[in-house]
Amino acid sequence: MQNKTILIVDDEAAVRDMLRVALEMAEYRCIEAENAQAAHALVIDEKPDLILLDWMLPDVSGVELARRLKRDELTASIPIIMLTAKGEEDHKIKGLETGADDYITKPFSPRELVARLKAVLRRAGPSTPEEPLTAGQLVLDPISHRVTIGGQAVEMGPTEFRLLTFFLSHQERAYTRTQLLDHVWGGNVYVEERTVDVHIRRLRKALAVDGHDRFIQTVRGTGYRFSVQTAEKV
Template sequence: MKNCSVLVVEDEVAIRDMLRMALEIADLRCIEADNIMDAHAIIIDRRPDIVLLDWMLPGGSGIELLRRLKRDKLTEEIPVIMLTAKTSEDNVIQGLDVGADDYITKPFAPRELIARIRALLRRSGAMPSSERIEAGELVLDMSSHRVFLAGEPLAMGPTEFKLLSFFMSHPERAYTRSQLLDQVWGGNVYVEERTVDVHIRRLRKALQNDMGDCSHFIQTVRGTGYRFSPPGI
């Protein structure tokens, strides 16, 4: 597998050190910059596969660099995750409107960040998508359209399979029922949001056999929806 490169643009040394360790453990190559001028030069010269971009930086804000990247044909396709202590909805919307592919607020769990990085790298093509997605002893095989737990096949319906496939491809991210309907059922299909709850219950039941139980991987996020969070990502 290609050793994907991640540019970390962050002026706080302690956070950079933590991110470098997390990225290296995940077999991702870390490149570092502490201001937007150096970051832009590195992006042009070294073409990282993804950029982790802090919002507040010396010499200009991360949002300024993001605008610059998205205006340039040479850099507009590079995925960008915003790292920010700004949690208000307006700030999040601003970052996404400018072109950020994702955002994560400080403080954050390194495991969650690595999961989001891998998902973005797969979608961008920098990290090849596997026909098999694994989470512990749970394995989803796209080519055969089958799911295995501890080597034993699980029985589940087509909607539950699509739901699990989406969750396993996007771990550690909470999705509303409306978002799940759009992603799994399709935006042109009218289905009531409570239908999601029915299929979540069916999926949790299907994720159990005599060899084990992975139903707890599907977590309910109060006030939001659901998240796929297997241990040890």
């Protein structure tokens, strides 16, 4: 099973750390934000599978953030679990009214957290396959699990497919090998960084329909970047 990404939003680093470790033990990948603004950016950027949202945040309240996310077409389908402190129980119902899918009262045991999280994820069902991802002539259809360039089918292995999927949803951005390992392989896997090179090469080879790879640029000293601009330019 592919790793789910959980976004943790809490202003206390200690709480975030605890949550992160508990979740990573359960094989989830975590990303963190300490305020609503950062959280919003991350939601757009990383498309997490679930959001753990603290009731109280320094800038905008968690409730308000939840409301916004649920109102936005793109983010509405992401389940939200609200974290509330003991005294705030009165707001429970409100929390759910704003669109949260569940709430947990602090303090809670890591076990409980993971259990409820799983429940919410299960309820949300298998994340609906999205729209085809494209880059110029290149089209990746998540539903049929197929890749084509100008209508021409392209074959590749599972890892290359995941890599390409990631690249297509994060174009024009340079990633280090480590970041790619985190995102494509999943946080709790330990492989050599050079392995990324090899898979990049395999992907390039697969995409080089006409003998030229114009999609993946190497960023010397850093890593790689997927970009269609450069690709089309030729």
